[in-house]
Amino acid sequence: MKKWLTVCLFVVMIMLVACSSTDDSGSSEDKQSSDDQKTIAFFSAGASNNYLQTGIKEAEKVAKEYGWKIEIFDGGFDPLNQLNQLQNAVAQKKFDAFLIEAVDGNQLCDLVQSSVLPANIAVSAINIELCGAVDDAAEGTLTFVGGQGVNVYQDIYKDIVANNPGGGKIAIIGGPSTGTPYLNNIKGMELEIADNDKWQIIGPYSTDYTANQAFQVTQNALQAHPDLKVIFSNYSGMSAGVVEAVNAAGKKGKVKIYDFGGDEWSFEAIRNGDIEQTVIMLPKEEVQRGMEAIKNHFEGKDYQSFYDLTQEEILPGTPYVNKNNIGDFETKGLPEY
Numbered sequence: 254m255k256k257w258l259t260v261c262l263f264v265v266m267i268m269l270v271a272c273s274s275t276d277d278s279g280s281s282e283d284k285q286s287s288d289d290q291k292t293i294a295f296f297s298a299g300a301s302n303n304y305l306q307t308g309i310k311e312a313e314k315v316a317k318e319y320g321w322k323i324e325i326f327d328g329g330f331d332p333l334n335q336l337n338q339l340q341n342a343v344a345q346k347k348f349d350a351f352l353i354e355a356v357d358g359n360q361l362c363d364l365v366q367s368s369v370l371p372a373n374i375a376v377s378a379i380n381i382e383l384c385g386a387v388d389d390a391a392e393g394t395l396t397f398v399g400g401q402g403v404n405v406y407q408d409i410y411k412d413i414v415a416n417n418p419g420g421g422k423i424a425i426i427g428g429p430s431t432g433t434p435y436l437n438n439i440k441g442m443e444l445e446i447a448d449n450d451k452w453q454i455i456g457p458y459s460t461d462y463t464a465n466q467a468f469q470v471t472q473n474a475l476q477a478h479p480d481l482k483v484i485f486s487n488y489s490g491m492s493a494g495v496v497e498a499v500n501a502a503g504k505k506g507k508v509k510i511y512d513f514g515g516d517e518w519s520f521e522a523i524r525n526g527d528i529e530q531t532v533i534m535l536p537k538e539e540v541q542r543g544m545e546a547i548k549n550h551f552e553g554k555d556y557q558s559f560y561d562l563t564q565e566e567i568l569p570g571t572p573y574v575n576k577n578n579i580g581d582f583e584t585k586g587l588p589e590y
Contacts, residue, residue, distance in 0.1 A: 291319075291349040292348050295351075300327040302490045305536070311536065312544065313325070326342070330432055335357075350375040351374055353378050354378075354381060357433050376393070381437075382397055387403055388402070396560065399560065406437050417509065419482075420452045422478050427439070428460060463490070468494035472502070484499070499527075505526070506526065511532075515588050517588050535567065567587065
């Protein structure tokens with residue numbers, strides 16, 4: 254009888270151990286699956302134009318490829334709105350990383366340093382620098398993918414000066430005056446043109462990035478300054494309005510238009526002789542590099558603290574597109590939006 258009881262107890266113990274092992278194994282697999290799927294927040298500066306929409310679609314595509322969840326936050330070109338979005342996202346305690354395209358990188362700096370990073374949220378910055386770090390990642394963040402830094406705008410104005418040695422009046426047309434792209438545009442202009450006696454600056458003018466406002470601003474500038482020589486517009490979406498105003502005034506070919514954006518419209522405008530040059534933007538690569546750094550960080554791999562989009566391999570050695578080299582860009586599959 255005792256022997257029989259001993260055997261029964263032994264069998265029961267084996268069954269309990271087996272059940273326990275099965276439960277532990279299942280819990281471990283569930284936890285690993287949970288750890289692998291990261292949740293990312295992409296804070297876009299806005300969502301109202303093709304460039305930004307292309308970046309958002311690319312972020313969603315890359316997140317799907319990585320097996321991540323992603324939430325998109327539209328900043329609406331409003332620095333305070335975007336600041337509130339980051340604060341709320343931190344409070345939710347569900348995000349592993351932030352991909353930030355700042356409306357105002359300086360305004361977000363304190364929040365990133367005091368709240369985001371201490372919450373163990375990884376941060377990649379794209380297009381607009383955080384905390385004034387123009388050619389490196391801001392302290393504590395992973396990377397900065399440079400697209401519209403002061404240095405980029407300074408190089409654009411340097412190129413304009415080199416191609417127009419006689420100087421003259423130049424009208425500067427940008428986006429919202431509180432946005433970092435507008436401010437960086439002005440700083441780049443000041444560094445390269447402001448002290449040049451050959452040039453007279455008209456403006457700068459701020460707009461909402463729409464062709465309608467750009468048309469009105471350009472029309473006013475042409476009426477007030479009939480001897481205007483050059484116009485720099487820092488987004489292709491509004492450059493269409495600039496072209497319309499210049500052509501309506503009978504100034505096509507007399508006023509050189511320099512564009513920043515490099516979209517399908519701008520390539521066609523170069524072929525038509527409506528604009529002199531465009532600077533290529535790479536919204537897909539911009540997002541890819543930022544998310545790639547986050548992925549490598551999670552996997553313990555190396556990543557660059559700074560990516561210069563003007564040096565991307567997809568470019569044919571320059572970001573400046575004109576009638577002489579447009580074919581080189583098209584061979585590379587550009588424009589991408």
